Amino acid sequence: MIPSYWLSTLGPVTPRPPLPGDRSYDVAIAGGGYTGLWTAYYLSHVAPHLSVAVLEADYCGYGASGRNGGWASGLFPVGEAKLARRYGAAQASAMHAALADAVDEVGRAAAAEGIDCHYAKGGTISLARSPAQLRRARKSAGFVDAVRARAICNATDVLGGVYSPDCAALHPARLVRGLADVVAARGADIFEGTRVTALSPGRVVTDHGTVTAGTVVRALEGYTARLAGHRRALAPVYSLMIATEPLPASFWDRVGLARRETFTDERHMIIYGQRTADDRLAFGGRGAPYHFGSRIEPSYDRVPEVFDSLRHTLTDMFGIRPEIAYRWGGPLGIPRDWMPSVGLQEGYAWAGGYVGDGVAAANLAGRTLADLIAGRRTERTGLPWVGHRSRRWEPEPIRWLGINAALRATTLRDALEKHPAPAR
Incomplete structure (x- = not known):
């Protein structure tokens, strides 16, 4: 494969x-x-x-x-x-x-x-799409308001963003x-x-x-x-990706990314995307489990629940349900x-x-x-x-427990920011 x-x-x-x-x-x-x-x-x-x-x-x-x-x-x-x-x-x-x-x-x-x-050096935009994300974004160098952020990447619920010119999309x-x-x-x-x-x-x-x-x-x-x-x-932690079928010009006219700016948002769980040269969305994120003993296996490249979550995130960000043409993943090294x-x-x-x-x-x-x-x-x-x-x-099982607990905690923090507990 x-x-x-x-x-x-x-x-x-x-x-x-x-x-x-x-x-x-x-x-x-x-x-x-x-x-x-x-x-x-x-x-x-x-x-x-x-x-x-x-x-x-x-x-x-x-x-x-x-x-x-x-x-x-x-x-x-x-x-x-x-x-x-x-x-x-x-x-x-x-x-x-x-x-x-x-x-x-x-x-x-x-x-x-x-x-x-x-290679296309359009920079990168990190969107703020909730009040908590906006508070974080305002503290960052490169903060831009909602109008400027949407002009780069017209995703849903954009309240602002953080732009940096120091990024290029490439194959x-x-x-x-x-x-x-x-x-x-x-x-x-x-x-x-x-x-x-x-x-x-x-x-x-x-x-x-x-x-x-x-x-x-x-x-x-x-x-x-x-x-x-x-x-x-180094802990081998998996990151997974999907790529859509090529998207029509009408989508890009609405969404932007005209200079192939890379994009993410201010959530805690890392996500990342780009507009490819053939007009796909290539989109990825963390969230796959760390495997006991730092094991690396080809079967770990594919976690259906994570792929589903990535597609759901694209739907949430851009209001589309795209056809997913490719799914893959692999380990990265974390000291x-x-x-x-x-x-x-x-x-x-x-x-x-x-x-x-x-x-x-x-x-x-x-x-x-x-x-x-x-x-x-x-x-x-x-x-x-x-x-x-x-x-x-740390040695196992402390390493397995700690890394996976941190992944779950990160997911929970994002969920709480998106759906905060009601005031008493």
């Missing part, structure tokens, strides 16, 4: 050959998604003399990079105020400026390499598969169908042999939990403190924990890892996420 609408538009994927046995490289990258491929891409610019191998369990883009909502955004899971308290205002500002630049860099790199990923699978082709053409060896089972400084163990390398890079995001000794590093990180220590490098905001962040991470591996001191290598270490998640 093709794991997303995005990948289905590319036709059958023929994986590259697997690792042909034990090999040695200067840099070995575990993971053929955005993080791993951007790292290899920028290494080919700043350190072209290094030999690089990318090791991927299925095929490049099989994971989150080929399934996500297609938002290249300047969002960061940790708010700027919290970052400022921890690292200082200047560092917090630098982190968010670097992410905003990464949104543009994704577009620049795709254009330079001839990757047609349907994520076109980006990741195109990037893999570019990386291979620039000299990296990509081995698909090669599952990494263990990582350590200087050594990557796979089901097809062992790779020794001067630098080993962990770029597995939600799949990190499958590695020996890493089950509690215990929700703080993504990038680092290099004694030949072992890592990046990830994007909490679902990884399309642009992975580009910034790849550039940063390339700088670190090449021994370059840049503004990127001084950002606050560099060298950060999140504490591990």
Whole structure:
């Protein structure tokens, strides 16, 4: 089964050959998604003399990079105020400026390499559709009133919104598969169908042999939990998506999203959507359960109740009952403190924990890892996420109980805001 609408538009994927046995490289990258491929891409610019191998369990883009909502955004899971308290205002500002630049860099790199990923930088709108949501929105930078919010996205019950220009809609699978082709053409060896089972400084163990390398890079995001000794590093939490059939011009004339702005609202449970280049609504959200022991299985990609909830949300937001053409999902990686990180220590490098905001962040991470591996001191290598270490998640069953309780509590909070208890 093709794991997303995005990948289905590319036709059958023929994986590259697997690792042909034990090999040695200067840099070995575990993971053929955005993080791993951007790292290899920028290494080919700043350190072209290094030999690089990318090791991927299925095929490049099989994971989150080929399934996500297609938002290249300047969002960061940790708010700027919290970052400022921890690292200082200047560092917090630098982190968010670097992410905003990464949104543009994704577009620049795709254009330079001839990757047609349907990149459209229209920004993003978070709608306020209840009094409680409006109160939150008014406290945010970028607040716009109801008239301006509806001019961008004319959903139902719009009271206001928060607009940011730092977001582009794109076709994520076109980006990741195109990037893999570019990386291979620039000299990296990509081995698909090669599952990494263990990582350590200087050594990557796979089901097809062992790779020794001067630098080993962990770029597995939600799949990190499958590695020996890493089950509690990142919690693999599922996000699910649907895509409608193409919608008529009359719908778009009413709703807007004329510049393909991405959209969400101010509810607590995360939802996200975009107008695709072929005029569908691609729409997703959290709410699927976390699975005991950080298990990852293809069957978890599909939860009928969550798909039904996503369709109901589209009906509620836009007053339509659209035909749903595609349903899919997949795991994303959540660190215990929700703080993504990038680092290099004694030949072992890592990046990830994007909490679902990884399309642009992975580009910034790849550039940063390339700088670190090449021994370059840049503004990127001084950002606050560099060298950060999140504490591990709690052991089971505490992890299962805590994450799923938080999901249920989030759903309850949204329900109470939509239908508040009557005054006494």
